[in-house]
Amino acid sequence: MLSGGVGGARFIQGLLRLVERTSSATTVTVIANTGDDIWVHGLKVCPDLDTVMYTLGSGIDTDRGWGRTDETWHAKEELAAYGVEPTWFGLGDRDLATHLVRTQMLDAGFSLSKVTDALCRRWLSPIWGARVRLLPMSDDRVETHVVIDDPADGEQRAVHFQEYWIRHQASVSASAVVAIGADRSAPAPGVIEAISDTDLVVLPPSNPVVSVGTILAVPGIRDALRTTTAPVVGVSGIVGDDHVHGMARQLLGIIGVEVSAAGVAEHYGSRRPGGGNGDGILDGWLVDSVDAPSVDRIEKAGIPARAVPLMMTDHDATADMAQAAIDLVLPGR
Ligand code: FO1
DSSP states (O other): EEEOSSSHHHHHHHHHHHHHHHOOOOOOEEEOOOOEEHHHHHHTEEEHHHHHHHHTTTTTTTTTTTSBOOOOOHHHHHHHHHTOSSSSOOOOOHHHHHHHHHHHHHHHHHHHHHHHHHHHHHTHHHGGGGEEEEEEEESOOEEEEEEEOOOSSSEEEEEEEHHIIITTTTOOOOEEEEEEOOOOOBBBBTTEEEEEEOOOOOOOOOOOTTTHHHHTTTTTTTHHHOOOSSSSSEEEEETTTEEEEOOOHHHHOOOOOSHHHHHHHHHOOBBTTTTTTOOOSSSSEEGGGGGGGEEEEEETTTTTTEEOOOOOOSSSHHHHHHHHHHHHHSOOO
């Protein structure tokens, strides 16, 4: 699976529920977006890696969808009392420990994948053993920035995605999304192999621009998706004309993609020869029942599609979604 934060993590929970139901020996590799990563107060923070890790490790705050359960905010308050910026980005006390360990290990020369593996030994191994593996998309520094019209002075400037999203609440006008460093990055160890040597690749209902889009910007990953012998199936995060987890509307608008399940399917493109612009990645696309009328349009773009309920209300409902995705591209499995 390629994954962003909340939407991806919740979908993986459903996929794992399905694995439990069928008691099969399936293993799941999650390749997480690291374009949201940010250095704050001298610490390396990896929101999507941590959201997946905490969610699957039962340590997530389920209301917020990010950060730790039973969190306290004393360090944040103390930093604010010193007037230290950024005050708009909050690190909880428990969460802080993860960033301290990660930063120390990076400083000691370990790669982000090695650090992630070490952190997952606490969170994933006791629950999932070798059945779930979490990989960063790249060990190289890639940061998503958004070019905004700064409301402070009307000047155009590129700000970190987190600043656009949290400080500006995605409500300032923006003209571009740039994955800085992506063109010079390489996939992390195991990423290409995981895509090439699998039975199925799933794109969960993660953000098509700043989550899946950033992963696809790492050289080699799109090619691996196009050449793998496994089918690639995606689940729409857009239901009706909105994003279930909130942040696709503005971002799709910036890159000129229609905010609809069909618009995103066409943006990813069909993997069939001649599909999309010749660089499509999809063999199947699941849309919500309310988007059933768009199935014809998606299939005309060369992407087999089906409409089913896509609300991740609980793990069982999400497991049904995962099963529907599998039925679409691997009938009878
Ligand atoms: N989201 C917020 O809305 N406000 C925050 O202060 C904030 C801090 C934060 C710290 C660590 C972390 O792992 C995630 C955090 N998030 C926060 C969530 C994050 O901004 C986004 O939801 C993801 O980057 C999108 O996947």
